[in-house]
Amino acid sequence: MVADDHFSLFDLPARFDVDVQALERAWRAVAAQVHPDRYATASPAERRVAMQWAARANEAYRQLRDPLLRARYLCEQGGVDLQTESNTAMNSAFLMQQMQWREMLDDARHDPAVFATLETELGEARRQMRDTLATLLDERQDYAAAGAKVREWMFVEKLAQELAAARPTD
The missing domain is CATH 1.20.1280 (Monooxygenase)
Incomplete structure (x- = not known):
């Protein structure tokens, strides 16, 4: 499983206006593929990789389902450092x-x-x-x-x- 970003992990277009139902279905499919229980009899290295993918899928899903976090993610992917701790400039x-x-x-x-x-x-x-x-x-x-x-x-x-x-x- 190879994915450069959260959207490609779920085979979705990198857009703010995301189809939430498609995101949910894609997350469930990815989660089912990498769920650690499927690797219970695998080698320790394979179990570790499965856990890492499961954690990545869960974090990607958490960020993409929340509109504010999705917007932040897209800005960061677009090269914008939000500097949320230090940049308080607003109109x-x-x-x-x-x-x-x-x-x-x-x-x-x-x-x-x-x-x-x-x-x-x-x-x-x-x-x-x-x-x-x-x-x-x-x-x-x-x-x-x-x-x-x-x-x-x-x-x-x-x-x-x-x-x-x-x-x-x-």
Whole structure:
């Protein structure tokens, strides 16, 4: 079994807009081929290789089934170093939106109406980011712009996690 990247491992086109059902079927087929139980009576080296392939298939599947991780992977495959730990540069409109959402998060801790509004806005932001990334990655192959959008989406996901943790109690 030879595969240069996650998509070729599953014989899928390298696209952001992936057919999730085809991915699931392909992962199951690959997982069945390399499952360590199939190599129980094989040599230690063959068992080790099967475990490595199974781990690789599982990690590839984990990354490709999650839209944000898939976008990150495609950007990295396209030569973009996302520098997620050190690159915090974002456009000014998104920075202003971040500040507004942060203020809403503070209010949402005590106000269910603000909580619901922020939850809705973050859901819409996610949808817009998925749509934008599909265009940037699949149609334009603009990995640099997609990388900037991925960093924004990572912020949205972090904020959504904080919002979930701050859910008001009744």
